[in-house]
Amino acid sequence: QVQLVQSGVEVKKPxxxxxxxxxxxxxxxxxxxxxxxxxxxxxxxxxxxxxNPSGGGTGYAQKFQGRVTITRDTSTSTVxxxxxxxxxxxxxxxxxxxxxxSYYETPHHWGQGTLVTVSS
Amino acid sequence: QSVLTQPPSASGTPGQRVTISxxxxxxxxxSNYVYWYQQLPGTAPKLLIYSNNQRPSGxxxxxxxxxxxxxxxxxxxxxxxxxxxxxxxxxxxxxxSGPVFGGGTKLTVL
Numbered sequence: 702q703v704q705l706v707q708s709g710v711e712v713k714k715p716x717x718x719x720x721x722x723x724x725x726x727x728x729x730x731x732x733x734x735x736x737x738x739x740x741x742x743x744x745x746x747x748x749x750x751x752x753n754p755s756g757g758g759t760g761y762a763q764k765f766q767g768r769v770t771i772t773r774d775t776s777t778s779t780v781x782x783x784x785x786x787x788x789x790x791x792x793x794x795x796x797x798x799x800x801x802x803s804y805y806e807t808p809h810h811w812g813q814g815t816l817v818t819v820s821s
Numbered sequence: 822q823s824v825l826t827q828p829p830s831a832s833g834t835p836g837q838r839v840t841i842s843x844x845x846x847x848x849x850x851x852s853n854y855v856y857w858y859q860q861l862p863g864t865a866p867k868l869l870i871y872s873n874n875q876r877p878s879g880x881x882x883x884x885x886x887x888x889x890x891x892x893x894x895x896x897x898x899x900x901x902x903x904x905x906x907x908x909x910x911x912x913x914x915x916x917x918s919g920p921v922f923g924g925g926t927k928l929t930v931l
Binding site: 736738745746747748750751760762763796801805806807808809810811812813814 | 854921924
């Protein structure tokens with residue numbers, strides 16, 4: 702079965718960077734896009750960006766352009782999301798999600814989420 | 822401010838049928854499929870409906886989705902206490918080249 706397992710809780714100071722991992726299993730890693738979506742406390746879901754694990758091509762929401770970088774390691778079927786210049790408003794649960802068969806699909810399967818807390 | 826618009830809350834009694842609406846625009850719902858997610862407290866979203874009205878295996882047929890123009894709705898029939906959760910609609914947005922989400926609807930089973 703499809704599984705996405707994310708790395709653990711992170712606590713960072715303002716101005717620092719965080720790198721969250723998402724290890725995929727149960728399917729052909731290079732066949733489906735991986736998306737990153739975040740959820741601030743008590744808030745809704747917000748799309749950050751995506752990666753095509755096959756060629757490594759990425760796309761980012763304009764809000765995060767220049768601060769977010771999504772990469773992948775095909776040898777370990779792992780996708781990484783790095784967010785820099787952290788501020789308190791970046792405190793959120795960060796989810797990775799696997800897309801469907803079509804490019805135009807929202808995530809079908811989700812990781813368990815990684816809580817990132819930004820605090821001085 | 823979410824791109825898709827949902828009511829913040831909905832409620833019903835056990836056995837009732839409830840519907841949750843989702844409104845978008847021509848760049849998202851109007852030209853792409855709609856998806857619905859259920860999120861229980863402290864857990865990741867779970868896909869309930871994809872491609873407007875399709876259920877993944879394991880999702881009860883009490884859940885159904887529909888779309889018309891730039892709006893969509895999720896219907897839950899035979900409401901149960903375990904349906905109490907947050908529900909989000911989503912769709913691909915051609916301008917963003919990524920998914921957009923509704924703000925979520927908190928469903929309370931009275």
